[in-house]
Amino acid sequence: MISGEPVNPTRGRYVSPGERLGAGEGGRDARAGTDEESSARLSRTSWARLLGSAGVLSVLVWRLGTGPFLDGVRTVGWRSLAAASVIAAVTTVCCAWRWQTVVRGLGVDLPFGAAVSAYYRSLFLNAVLPGGVVGDVHRGVRHGHDVGDLGRGLRAVAWERTAGQVVQVVLTMVVLLTFPSPVRASMPVVAAVVVVLALCIPPLVRLLPEGEELLLARAWRAARSDVRDGLLVRRAWPRVVLASLVAGAGYAGTFLIAARTAGVTASFARLVPLALLVLLGATLPSLAGWGPREGMAAWAFAAAGLGEAQGVATAVVYGVLAVVSSLPGAVVLVVGWLRQRTRRGQPAARRELRVSVAAGREGCGGD
Secondary structure: OOOOOOOOOOOOOOOOHHHHHOOOHHHHHHHHHHHHHHHHHHHHHHHHHHHHHHHHHHHHHHHHOOHHHHHHHHOOOHHHHHHHHHHHHHHHHHHHHHHHHHHHHOOOOOOHHHHHHHHHHHHHHHHHOOOOOHHHHHHHHHHHHHHOOHHHHHHHHHHHHHHHHHHHHHHHHHHHHHOOOOOHHHHHHHHHHHHHHHHHHHHHHHOOOHHHHHHHHHHHHHHHHHHHHHOOOOOOHHHHHHHHHHHHHHHHHHHHHHHHHOOOOOOHHHHHHHHHHHHHHOOOOOEOOEOHHHHHHHHHHHHOOOOHHHHHHHHHHHHHHHHHHOHHHHHHHHHHHHHHHHHHOOOHHHHHHHHHHHHHHHHHHHO
8 A cells, every 4th residue: 555656756746646557548447447456355354354343342242241341431530531631742742753753754844733733633533433544544645745745645654653663562572571461471482583573574575486576675675765764864763762662651651540540459560561462452453443452451451360341441441531632633633624625615635534544444454
């Protein structure tokens, strides 16, 4: 879905896919078959994602009843909402700074205020739409349109999110190796497997059949260039790591607030590894964040001797806090839509959102 594209020489003007592929009956016929295959694939992956998340929630309701879900909603109060909103403001600013750093490394400008607003909007869309990445795709599409380079806008968002998740995985592994947790005994093996897989990727690319090797080799070179310019330069990587660490700490802090709100009395030293485990599970495709998060929380809390019900209640509280904390993004979305409707005389923001939803579904199917 996200591929390397040359910089648009007519910067400021969006070049449509039709222009890039060329006009004519032949181009339209070739695209028609591809569109039908893509639609079928998106339909299958969307149903699989919906059924998987709904299946997790159904199993939890079957095992525990609706009590933990209702208790989680009822226990949320204004104090926890206020604390979570403040933490969300800090994490959103850090993530927007990380995005701006990556974007500038790829040779595109992005004002900091615009980055913060766009990030809030993407968080809201991620929280209310299935998949958990629609907001990020929408962010990349909008920025790509603004700078006249859709491919670069999408790649910048992809690398920004990837960098954040890599730092989160490393932080999680360090914490799980250090603090008592249900998976502490297995973490040395897991860490070794992750390192070996990372080292084996380049040789595996070279062992593929010739046609696939050429395609993947080009993709590998493009990815390596993006990582080198956008993430690993001296002025970028310290900012990316710092922003990701602060954001990860903020997410864990919100989870601890959710645990206390749900009535969990275990020590923070015992809860932090569980929080990072649940947050790692929350990155899986879901129903607007619901499903894998609750399943991981039920398993982790049960394995730690705290009970499945408390895990589910904590995850529900966290979900409510996340949705409420993202509401400034709804304001950004509505204000932006009204401005574009007034300026263009047509609801362009809704068209971009529909494109982002379709692209987000394809991205979830590839994760």
